[in-house]
Amino acid sequence: MRVALGAFGLSDDLNSNAFVRKILEGGTQDTDALANKLSDVRYREFSKAFGYGNIGGARTGSSSWARGITARFRQLEFEVAVGNQDQSMRLAMDAKRNMPDIAKQTGTDETRWFKIMGNPPMRQVFETALGLPPSFAQADLDTQVAEFSDRAKRQLGLDSLSALSDTAIQDAVIERFLIRDQIKAFQVQSAGSVALTLLQSAPRLF
The missing domain is CATH 1.10.238 (Recoverin; domain 1)
Structure with missing residues (x-):
């Protein structure tokens, strides 16, 4: 959760398990999906990246996908560290x-x-x-x-x-x-x- 949310700048939702689950399960292909209704486009990017609610299903089985999410998380963590200063x-x-x-x-x-x-x-x-x-x-x-x-x-x-x-x-x-x-x-x-x-x-x- 920390890595997944942190990779999209959504760490404030770390304790919002039910909300995050709904974002992921709803996907992004349905216009009524929760991720599409929120004004913050980062939720849409987060849901789309994981793919759980979309045709084709989860994209998490790919090693390149995992490396991409990890690299993105590290970059944002560095930015958070800079932001503390x-x-x-x-x-x-x-x-x-x-x-x-x-x-x-x-x-x-x-x-x-x-x-x-x-x-x-x-x-x-x-x-x-x-x-x-x-x-x-x-x-x-x-x-x-x-x-x-x-x-x-x-x-x-x-x-x-x-x-x-x-x-x-x-x-x-x-x-x-x-x-x-x-x-x-x-x-x-x-x-x-x-x-x-x-x-x-x-x-x-x-």
């Missing part, structure tokens, strides 16, 4: 790893944006990199896709998400994310420092 760097590493997969997705750019929006760590990286507030998630989905796409074109020259296969584009996204994240952290810290200074300089009432 610097959460922003963990998010950057996650984005770097996932952007080529987004670029290879079939379908329209709208489909690719939905995949980014459905992956919480990826969404946070792109929201921050493009200067969007967390409250932006409350807008309707079509508005979100249009705004993400427009800002990506204006700020990154990203006409299509297929360009995320280019390491230079990947680095540009991550650089903007890290810079804006640091600015945001500095602003919060500065606001806290100002508040503390005001409190320390205020006359004592008691």
